[in-house]
Amino acid sequence: MNIVVLVKQVPDTAAERTLSGTDHTLDREGADLVLDEINERAAEEALTLKETAGAEVTVVSMGPDSALDAIRTVLAMGADRGIHVRDDRLRGADVVTTAKVLAAAVRTVGDVGLVLAGNATTDGQASAVPAAVADLLGLPQLTQVRELRVTAGRVRAERETEHGEATLDAPLPALVSVTEKINEPRYPSFKGIMAARKKPVETVGLDDLFPDADAVGFLVTRTRVVEAVPRPARTAGVRVTDDGSADRQVADYLIARKLL
Numbered sequence: 135m136n137i138v139v140l141v142k143q144v145p146d147t148a149a150e151r152t153l154s155g156t157d158h159t160l161d162r163e164g165a166d167l168v169l170d171e172i173n174e175r176a177a178e179e180a181l182t183l184k185e186t187a188g189a190e191v192t193v194v195s196m197g198p199d200s201a202l203d204a205i206r207t208v209l210a211m212g213a214d215r216g217i218h219v220r221d222d223r224l225r226g227a228d229v230v231t232t233a234k235v236l237a238a239a240v241r242t243v244g245d246v247g248l249v250l251a252g253n254a255t256t257d258g259q260a261s262a263v264p265a266a267v268a269d270l271l272g273l274p275q276l277t278q279v280r281e282l283r284v285t286a287g288r289v290r291a292e293r294e295t296e297h298g299e300a301t302l303d304a305p306l307p308a309l310v311s312v313t314e315k316i317n318e319p320r321y322p323s324f325k326g327i328m329a330a331r332k333k334p335v336e337t338v339g340l341d342d343l344f345p346d347a348d349a350v351g352f353l354v355t356r357t358r359v360v361e362a363v364p365r366p367a368r369t370a371g372v373r374v375t376d377d378g379s380a381d382r383q384v385a386d387y388l389i390a391r392k393l394l
């Protein structure tokens with residue numbers, strides 16, 4: 135079975151993230167870029183299936199040159215090959231365009247039994263690309279998955295949201311988006327990192343994925359960020375010293391802020 139895992143390189147959530155002054159897209163040049171942590175789990179799930187079901191794993195990422203590092207990380211974890219979709223015209227691409235491009239890249243793999251993705255990314259947080267890719271590929275999709283089993287041509291999954299849990303079932307081929315709770319990703323071994331350097335990574339652009347030039351005419355983005363205001367830094371807060379009136383002080387504090 136061929137498994138494709140969709141991964142994105144994102145600014146490190148631990149580092150400060152800034153939006154560029156011109157088009158308010160995330161300033162990736164100045165940021166520490168890492169493999170998205172939810173995508174690490176999607177990759178781990180693909181590799182576990184590779185070990186148990188004998189699948190071949192292809193990692194796909196759309197992004198600038200730096201995104202190759204994210205692909206190499208998944209190859210070092212144990213994936214077999216990579217597809218890097220790199221095209222300057224994709225800068226600032228919106229969800230729909232990202233999904234169209236990723237669906238086209240998945241189609242180049244052929245005979246895909248399972249597409250794995252994260253339920254969101256830590257930067258755009260749209261939680262929309264997997265659904266759009268599944269629709270474009272005509273695949274059933276199982277989302278927000280925290281446990282996954284593939285048996286006899288079917289995929290069964292435990293889905294968890296704040297509203298409760300559900301058991302999902304669908305025939306393969308299918309697309310599954312996983313949450314950060316699904317597993318603990320492995321760390322690439324030194325041997326894995328060395329082997330990753332020799333593993334094939336195909337770099338493709340829009341003209342490769344959409345040979346019919348007209349198909350590339352689609353708008354790269356339909357939405358644009360017109361204004362972005364960073365959340366104000368958290369203030370220290372009010373310190374209450376209990377001189378016997380702490381309850382009064384807390385009540386006054388809550389009343390003043392219409393919380394009581």
Ligand SMILES: Cc1cc2nc3c(=O)[nH]c(=O)nc-3n(C[C@H](O)[C@H](O)[C@H](O)COP(=O)(O)OP(=O)(O)OC[C@H]3O[C@@H](n4cnc5c(N)ncnc54)[C@H](O)[C@@H]3O)c2cc1C
Nearest residue numbers: 140141196227228229251252254255258259260261262263
């Ligand atoms: C602050 C901000 C706000 C934005 N607002 C909007 C908006 O309102 N509307 C809009 O259309 N776009 C918006 N975008 C752009 C959007 O983030 C990009 O289109 C992005 O590529 C896809 O969205 P996401 O990261 O939120 O994906 P999600 O839908 O959250 O991603 C889910 C999963 O899809 C896969 N995936 C996503 N992107 C890639 C990729 N590049 N390569 C490989 N796999 C991938 C990963 O497995 C990921 O875990 C915004 C971006 C930013 C940074």
